[in-house]
Amino acid sequence: xxxxxxxxxxxxxxxxxxxxxxxxxxxxxxxxxxxxxxxxxxxxxxxxxxxxxxxxxxxxxxxxxxxxxxxxxxxxxxxxxxxxxxxxxxxxxxxxxxxxxxxxxxxxxxxxxxxxxxxxxxxxxxxxxxxxxxxxxxxxxxxxxxxxxxxxxxxxxxxxxxxxxxxxxxxxxxxxxxxxxxxxxxxxxxxxxxxxxxxxxxxxxxxxxxxxxxxxxxxxxxxxxxxxxxxxxxxxxxxxxxxxxxxxxxxxxxxxxxxxxxxxxxxxxxxxxxxxxxxxxxxxxxxxxxxxxxxxxxxxxxxxxxxxxxxxxxxxxxxxxxxxxxxxxxxxx
Amino acid sequence: xxxxxxxxxxxxxxxxxxxxxxxxxxxxxxxxxxxxxxxxxxxxxxxxxxxxxxxxxxxxxxxxxxxxxxxxxxxxxxxxxxxxxxxxxxxxxxxxxxxxxxxxxxxxxxxxxxxxxxxxxxxxxxxxxxxxxxxxxxxxxxxxxxxxxxxxxxxxxxxxxxxxxxxxxxxxxxxxxxxxxxxxxxxxxxxxxxxxxxxxxxxxxxxxxxxxxxxxxxxxxxxxxxxxxxxxxxxxxxxxxxxxxxxxxxxxxxxxxxxxxxxxxxxxxxxxxxxxxxxxxxxxxxxxxxxxxxxxxxxxxxxxxxxxxxxxxxxxxxxxxxxxxxxxxx
Numbered sequence: 132x133x134x135x136x137x138x139x140x141x142x143x144x145x146x147x148x149x150x151x152x153x154x155x156x157x158x159x160x161x162x163x164x165x166x167x168x169x170x171x172x173x174x175x176x177x178x179x180x181x182x183x184x185x186x187x188x189x190x191x192x193x194x195x196x197x198x199x200x201x202x203x204x205x206x207x208x209x210x211x212x213x214x215x216x217x218x219x220x221x222x223x224x225x226x227x228x229x230x231x232x233x234x235x236x237x238x239x240x241x242x243x244x245x246x247x248x249x250x251x252x253x254x255x256x257x258x259x260x261x262x263x264x265x266x267x268x269x270x271x272x273x274x275x276x277x278x279x280x281x282x283x284x285x286x287x288x289x290x291x292x293x294x295x296x297x298x299x300x301x302x303x304x305x306x307x308x309x310x311x312x313x314x315x316x317x318x319x320x321x322x323x324x325x326x327x328x329x330x331x332x333x334x335x336x337x338x339x340x341x342x343x344x345x346x347x348x349x350x351x352x353x354x355x356x357x358x359x360x361x362x363x364x365x366x367x368x369x370x371x372x373x374x375x376x377x378x379x380x381x382x383x384x385x386x387x388x389x390x391x392x393x394x395x396x397x398x399x400x401x402x403x404x405x406x407x408x409x410x411x412x413x414x415x416x417x418x419x420x421x422x423x424x425x426x427x428x429x430x431x432x433x434x435x436x437x438x439x440x441x442x443x444x445x446x447x448x449x450x451x452x453x454x455x456x457x458x459x460x461x462x463x464x
Numbered sequence: 465x466x467x468x469x470x471x472x473x474x475x476x477x478x479x480x481x482x483x484x485x486x487x488x489x490x491x492x493x494x495x496x497x498x499x500x501x502x503x504x505x506x507x508x509x510x511x512x513x514x515x516x517x518x519x520x521x522x523x524x525x526x527x528x529x530x531x532x533x534x535x536x537x538x539x540x541x542x543x544x545x546x547x548x549x550x551x552x553x554x555x556x557x558x559x560x561x562x563x564x565x566x567x568x569x570x571x572x573x574x575x576x577x578x579x580x581x582x583x584x585x586x587x588x589x590x591x592x593x594x595x596x597x598x599x600x601x602x603x604x605x606x607x608x609x610x611x612x613x614x615x616x617x618x619x620x621x622x623x624x625x626x627x628x629x630x631x632x633x634x635x636x637x638x639x640x641x642x643x644x645x646x647x648x649x650x651x652x653x654x655x656x657x658x659x660x661x662x663x664x665x666x667x668x669x670x671x672x673x674x675x676x677x678x679x680x681x682x683x684x685x686x687x688x689x690x691x692x693x694x695x696x697x698x699x700x701x702x703x704x705x706x707x708x709x710x711x712x713x714x715x716x717x718x719x720x721x722x723x724x725x726x727x728x729x730x731x732x733x734x735x736x737x738x739x740x741x742x743x744x745x746x747x748x749x750x751x752x753x754x755x756x757x758x759x760x761x762x763x764x765x766x767x768x769x770x771x772x773x774x775x776x777x778x779x780x781x782x783x784x785x786x787x788x789x790x791x792x793x794x
Contacts, residue, residue, distance in 0.1 A: 323743035391694035
């Protein structure tokens with residue numbers, strides 16, 4: 132078996148629509164080791180959520196995975212049948228979604244929903260399942276878990292609901308968890324609780340985590356490595372600390388600079404990335420970021436760059452990476 | 465610290481807002497009492513001309529309700545609202561009309577706040593024609609075109625419908641509409657929280673440019689502390705319908721005094737820090753039964769005995785106002 136838990140190679144997910152083909156994920160590569168936390172960041176339309184769904188084979192027509200490999204523990208998930216995938220989802224790989232209100236069934240008690248996961252993926256008896264459910268709820272920090280088992284989702288607050296979702300995701304002790312904007316719907320103090328909880332549990336259970344989010348600050352506090360996505364491609368990848376301090380891709384640099392800071396110098400105007408994300412129906416030729424890029428040359432407008440290594444552990448897809456990984460502005464040590 | 469001597473555009477004193485929760489049929493049959501949600505519990509602040517004042521807090525803290533009450537979209541239950549020298553607290557809808565054109569709103573969701581069946585030009589001209597701030601259709605057209613130009617659109621885009629624009633563009637259309645009646649005061653309720661970061665910077669920069677150009681005052685409602693730090697001069701931090709700390713930006717962000725402000729700042733994710741501090745435990749309590757003491761006592765890491773017994777009042781401490789028993793009093 133390889134050194135990686137997960138290897139994604141040249142993943143391509145397309146949506147065939149009346150107006151044309153949307154290449155939502157267009158040749159994405161990344162790897163993940165056991166116990167590692169990877170951040171998948173980018174703005175809306177970058178393809179980060181579709182990448183997450185593609186890993187689990189959760190793409191419905193008109194979408195389809197057109198090419199690529201998703202090698203999980205040595206096996207290509209894209210070659211598995213739906214029946215085989217169903218055994219993997221939840222047991223080996225589980226997913227946490229943004230909105231805990233819609234990912235829980237409002238008609239079933241949470242005890243029943245955790246129990247269902249355990250019944251599907253573990254050999255536990257009903258009595259043991261109950262015991263394990265209580266343990267899991269305690270694990271995710273829900274007070275009085277014995278009494279709470281009989282409660283329904285609406286009887287929990289948003290933060291508590293997301294804890295229940297995490298308990299369900301952890302129930303079968305998966306090797307990999309994919310969390311798609313898990314704290315975006317929550318308040319900051321609750322977000323901090325949930326992120327700390329997830330980080331803790333991932334460490335204790337030894338699972339790997341893919342954190343999909345638009346929030347670079349969350350990524351920078353929580354992940355080991357980051358892949359930045361733009362228009363369906365990974366434009367830059369590397370260890371989180373280094374990437375945040377010294378971005379190579381002009382898009383990463385622009386994103387980092389446009390976030391207002393909580394401390395330090397405060398500039399009159401925020402540096403902004405001009406223009407907006409192009410329509411996926413109508414991508415510019417060459418590099419998709421070229422029309423918004425201050426470093427773009429004629430080459431960028433003609434030919435799409437490919438991923439290359441620029442420093443140990445750092446890859447970037449850019450013809451003119453920011454020289455030597457420039458310090459992002461207003462962002463000293 | 466408040467005072468008309470400082471040429472305040474808006475003065476809000478002891479504002480109270482509450483709502484009765486509708487009872488279901490079972491509650492009525494069982495004769496259960498009507499529950500009251502205490503959304504805003506005696507909030508005071510003022511906004512100077514040309515100033516940005518922010519109300520910050522988590523969902524349910526009453527910041528949006530305060531804003532909506534201030535512009536009289538909701539009837540205040542108690543308190544006083546003085547706008548531009550006029551006490552508008554008890555103004556009837558018809559007396560509010562001339563005041564309204566001077567106070568406009570920008571909303572959070574640019575998808576819900578624009579009528580999908582109206583063209584952009586009609587969206588922007590409607591408030592001018594309604595409030596008769598223009599002499600007629602012709603003047604409205606030319607003013608609409610100049611507003612579109614100010615917020616960065618080309619004239620030929622005026623005939624399009626909202627769905628033809630992205631979220632950030634729609635928010636700029638919402639801003640143009642707010643400017644249509646030439647207001648002096650704008651309430652911006654989470655104006656950038658639905659936008660991507662790169663677009664967020666564009667909209668914030670535009671709002672600040674407009675402030676300089678037209679001498680606008682903003683009441684800025686937000687939960688994102690880094691955005692607030694960027695735009696605001698002064699701010700109030702709200703919790704459970706109370707302002708717990710109020711003062712200028714540099715003193716509050718430089719050295720937060722109230723334990724809740726401290727926790728809020730510690731919880732906000734940032735790029736500059738390795739790890740967040742230990743997060744605050746628990747959830748915000750229900751605004752139906754307010755705790756008798758400090759509203760934050762239940763979650764406060766520095767709680768004392770007095771905190772459960774007596775509600776602290778907002779007192780001046782180190783150049784700002786703080787409502788906490790740790791400071792001041794006796």
